Amino acid sequence: xxxxxxxxxxxxxxxxxxxxxxxxxxxxxxxxxxxxxxxxxxxxxxxxxxxxxxxxxxxxxxxxxxxxxxxxxxxxxxxxxxxxxxxxxxxxxxxxxxxxxxxxxxxxxxxxxxxxxxxxxxxxxxxxxxxxxxxxxxxxxxxxxxxxxxxxxxxxxxxxxxxxxxxxxxxxxxxxxxxxxxxxxxxxxxxxxxxxxxxxxxxxxxxxxxxxxxxxxxxxxxxxxxxxxxxxxxxxxxxxxxxxxxxxxxxxxxxxxxxxxxxxxxxxxxxxxxxxxxxxxxxxxxxx
Amino acid sequence: xxxxxxxxxxxxxxxxxxxxxxxxxxxxxxxxxxxxxxxxxxxxxxxxxxxxxxxxxxxxxxxxxxxxxxxxxxxxxxxxxxxxxxxxxxxxxxxxxxxxxxxxxxxxxxxxxxxxxxxxxxxxxxxxxxxxxxxxxxxxxxxxxxxxxxxxxxxxxxxxxxxxxxxxxxxxxxxxxxxxxxxxxxxxxxxxxxxxxxxxxxxxxxxxxxxxxxxxxxxxxxxxxxxxxxxxxxxxxxxxxxxxxxxxxxxxxxxx
Numbered sequence: 001x002x003x004x005x006x007x008x009x010x011x012x013x014x015x016x017x018x019x020x021x022x023x024x025x026x027x028x029x030x031x032x033x034x035x036x037x038x039x040x041x042x043x044x045x046x047x048x049x050x051x052x053x054x055x056x057x058x059x060x061x062x063x064x065x066x067x068x069x070x071x072x073x074x075x076x077x078x079x080x081x082x083x084x085x086x087x088x089x090x091x092x093x094x095x096x097x098x099x100x101x102x103x104x105x106x107x108x109x110x111x112x113x114x115x116x117x118x119x120x121x122x123x124x125x126x127x128x129x130x131x132x133x134x135x136x137x138x139x140x141x142x143x144x145x146x147x148x149x150x151x152x153x154x155x156x157x158x159x160x161x162x163x164x165x166x167x168x169x170x171x172x173x174x175x176x177x178x179x180x181x182x183x184x185x186x187x188x189x190x191x192x193x194x195x196x197x198x199x200x201x202x203x204x205x206x207x208x209x210x211x212x213x214x215x216x217x218x219x220x221x222x223x224x225x226x227x228x229x230x231x232x233x234x235x236x237x238x239x240x241x242x243x244x245x246x247x248x249x250x251x252x253x254x255x256x257x258x259x260x261x262x263x264x265x266x267x268x269x270x271x272x273x274x275x276x277x278x279x280x281x282x283x284x285x286x287x288x
Numbered sequence: 289x290x291x292x293x294x295x296x297x298x299x300x301x302x303x304x305x306x307x308x309x310x311x312x313x314x315x316x317x318x319x320x321x322x323x324x325x326x327x328x329x330x331x332x333x334x335x336x337x338x339x340x341x342x343x344x345x346x347x348x349x350x351x352x353x354x355x356x357x358x359x360x361x362x363x364x365x366x367x368x369x370x371x372x373x374x375x376x377x378x379x380x381x382x383x384x385x386x387x388x389x390x391x392x393x394x395x396x397x398x399x400x401x402x403x404x405x406x407x408x409x410x411x412x413x414x415x416x417x418x419x420x421x422x423x424x425x426x427x428x429x430x431x432x433x434x435x436x437x438x439x440x441x442x443x444x445x446x447x448x449x450x451x452x453x454x455x456x457x458x459x460x461x462x463x464x465x466x467x468x469x470x471x472x473x474x475x476x477x478x479x480x481x482x483x484x485x486x487x488x489x490x491x492x493x494x495x496x497x498x499x500x501x502x503x504x505x506x507x508x509x510x511x512x513x514x515x516x517x518x519x520x521x522x523x524x525x526x527x528x529x530x531x532x533x534x535x536x537x538x539x540x541x542x543x544x
Contacts, residue, residue, distance in 0.1 A: 011529045011532055013489070040450055058341075088414070135413045
């Protein structure tokens with residue numbers, strides 16, 4: 001019986017261990033000889049007795065609780081299909097979104113007919129993975145104020161293995177920009193949604209809780225963009241180019257690193273300069 | 289006058305030099321390495337096409353191949369418990385290959401028969417995996433087919449698709465009593481027995497097998513051919529694995 005090695009790389013078909021005491025997770029399979037083999041090229045990881053091989057690259061593999069950014073591809077029978085860059089489209093049930101007029105209410109036939117008014121094909125949204133299916137698909141939910149339709153910004157896609165999973169995936173960044181880093185490698189950069197102080201006071205006076213207020217259809221499912229100044233637009237593109245620089249240099253992407261690279265990039269007055277490969281490499285070399 | 293202008297256009301510029309692709313002489317069986325029992329050195333590079341899920345560029349001898357993989361993509365319609373595989377072969381105009389349609393069909397068939405058993409199809413239900421092979425240069429023969437298989441497998445690994453094993457394919461040619469591994473021979477050469485075989489090297493199982501010969505091939509020669517193929521496949525697998533490892537060490541040192 002050999003102890004599996006946790007250093008180095010496994011290639012598909014390589015024997016991991018012949019000891020049956022280990023449990024087999026993702027990236028492994030059992031042959032007819034009941035030994036454990038690797039099925040992808042990657043690094044072996046262990047959680048207690050569970051062995052998994054984490055692949056170097058590949059499509060997004062959904063995990064329960066992941067904060068993701070996706071795009072609606074289909075409006076179906078009481079559910080939406082959402083493209084996340086995984087092997088299968090995710091499904092967002094009509095029952096797992098907050099609709100206007102109260103937080104928790106039964107979804108009526110009217111709601112079903114109006115589905116396209118809430119979310120239609122091509123819309124971007126952020127949501128959380130609620131359940132993962134056997135076939136690689138998953139179910140999403142948007143039952144929180146953090147989630148919902150996205151507007152006022154631009155999408156940036158990077159390989160999903162570059163995203164570091166953190167407690168919060170949305171970050172308020174310098175320059176009035178907010179980044180939502182989806183675990184699936186889709187990053188949404190938008191104008192910060194700082195609430196105006198007078199709005200907050202009126203809310204308290206009304207005696208309504210925040211959840212009910214925010215579930216207002218006009219806010220969650222609004223389609224039109226606010227006015228975005230040229231300055232903010234340029235800052236957003238600067239962040240976009242910074243993220244592309246990180247992706248090109250194969251560096252992990254997370255909130256504090258975005259702040260760091262943004263600060264470093266301010267040496268270059270024009271955001272377009274960040275598209276040059278030498279500049280990208282130079283910026284990434286400066287990071288810790 | 290106009291006729292002259294037209295002719296010049298068809299012939300191209302005056303100082304144009306035609307690319308001369310030498311035709312292979314089947315009598316001359318060497319794999320340019322002097323060592324005929326080992327496959328030729330291979331150049332591979334993964335991740336060369338950004339738009340695809342996975343890709344691989346492979347060179348061996350004068351063969352140049354680019355394989356790309358898209359998928360797993362979602363299949364609509366009826367539920368399917370296993371993934372589907374599509375292989376398309378595209379022979380470039382400038383590759384110097386004749387009879388493109390037939391050749392591409394035979395290559396696609398062989399590649400599909402080799403890579404299908406390699407993929408763990410049950411783990412990716414209702415999905416489609418598209419493999420597309422672009423032949424950029426090289427004569428078409430058994431070596432080309434094998435190189436296509438090897439390039440596709442590396443592209444599949446790059447795409448992160450779950451595999452039973454890294455299948456490698458190799459061709460062995462027998463001429464009289466001599467055996468040559470991984471040589472370019474025309475498919476219709478006479479007086480030679482050709483064997484194309486793809487192995488799952490780790491488990492030493494044959495996944496695909498083709499024999500081409502003008503005459504009947506005896507059991508003994510098949511066994512002899514196979515005895516050369518197996519170590520060659522294992523050799524290729526080790527070569528590819530060491531490439532992956534090298535790449536991995538480079539990448540991990542870069543990111544942290």
